[in-house]
Amino acid sequence: LAKTTQPISMDSYEGQEVNITCSHNNIATNDYITWYQQFPSQGPRFIIQGYKTKVTNEVASLFIPADRKSSTLSLPRVSLSDTAVYYCLVGPPLDSNYQLIWGAGTKLIIKP
């Protein structure tokens, strides 16, 4: 099972770029890397997913090096509303009989 390791917490300031790195040393060939965001008392929200290199959407970018043993979620110019817990998940597609393992996530606090 591909286990992930990410920082327990991070602080930053409004307007800054925030990078959260996740380590997944034993990632398998058919595993994808997915990031979710969760606000208190709400369900997680899908942010971005990737397999290799770089993926960008309107919310974030995901950088994956060639060896895929880590990944970095980049949030450009954060605001106070980006304060949340961010989860890095690694696993094969949902259509396989496999369960994603969620860690404790990274609690990101944005300060004014």
Next chain:
Amino acid sequence: DAGVTQSPTHLIKTRGQHVTLRCSPISGHKSVSWYQQVLGQGPQFIFQYYEKEERGRGNFPDRFSARQFPNYSSELNVNALLLGDSALYLCASSLDSGNIPYEQYFGPGTRLTVT
């Protein structure tokens, strides 16, 4: 478009009782997953259903069961409630495989308190 809906929002039960939680997926989504989230921890996978069949089961006791109906809605049942079952129960739906194989849409959750 309506997102994933769950009912009830909050629930208080006594030890030993039974509870049923309900989930309606996004229209067109055929896969539903259930998660338990204890305060301060990430969600723990309980079940995944696709086309009314169980496709995955997490490490939970047999007191936990679920089913998916022809309209793709789902129920999670928990028997003989324990204090440790107090948690936020999350339902997520997805299109299953596709371009983004892990894009799940979560509902707001049901907050279960067992006293």
